[in-house]
Amino acid sequence: MDATIMLVDDSAICNLMMKKVLSRLFDNLKIHDFTDPEVAYSELPTINPSLIFLDLNMPELDGWGFLKQMQESGQKNRVIILTSSTSTLDQARCASFSNVIAYHTKPLTQALVNSLMQTFQTESFSAGRLPATP
Numbered sequence: 585m586d587a588t589i590m591l592v593d594d595s596a597i598c599n600l601m602m603k604k605v606l607s608r609l610f611d612n613l614k615i616h617d618f619t620d621p622e623v624a625y626s627e628l629p630t631i632n633p634s635l636i637f638l639d640l641n642m643p644e645l646d647g648w649g650f651l652k653q654m655q656e657s658g659q660k661n662r663v664i665i666l667t668s669s670t671s672t673l674d675q676a677r678c679a680s681f682s683n684v685i686a687y688h689t690k691p692l693t694q695a696l697v698n699s700l701m702q703t704f705q706t707e708s709f710s711a712g713r714l715p716a717t718p
Contacts, residue, residue: 590633591617592624592650593666594642598690602637602666605697621645625653633661640667640674651681659683664700666690 589606591599599617606613616631618624622645640647647665654661665678665687678684686700 586612587634588614588616588631590624590628590631590636590661591615592621592636592642592647593617593639594619594621595639598639598666601691602697605692605694606701609694609698610701621647621650625650628654628659628661636661636663637666638663640665640669648677651684654683655681664688666692 587610591602593599593602596619599619603615603617606615616624616627616633618627621642625645638647638650645653647667651663654663660683663681663684665684666689667674667687668690670689675687678687688696688700692700
């Protein structure tokens with residue numbers, strides 16, 4: 585799979601784990617990881633990722649602020665939410681962002697990441713919605 589992935593999580597360990605899982609599963613991925621969402625947002629136009637894995641709970645600029653800035657600037661990059669929140673309110677709120685294609689709680693398993701990426705590839709970056717996991 586040739587794709588550019590952006591990881592945005594204030595936890596360097598979470599980013600490292602996702603990088604390892606993605607790198608093991610897929611060749612030719614360009615992975616950019618950021619622990620500072622403001623820096624990640626500023627790099628969005630340059631990197632133009634095919635897919636963003638975004639944490640919601642971060643200091644300074646949280647995932648909601650990141651999504652709102654994307655929405656306000658017309659950026660349509662696909663986003664998969666990765667969060668520790670199991671709140672149904674958060675899941676419902678994600679539905680108001682058309683570029684959010686999935687909502688999952690941490691930690692992701694290798695099998696789930698594989699499934700997400702295969703679906704993402706199969707749908708050729710379409711606007712189709714992916715279901716959240718329980």
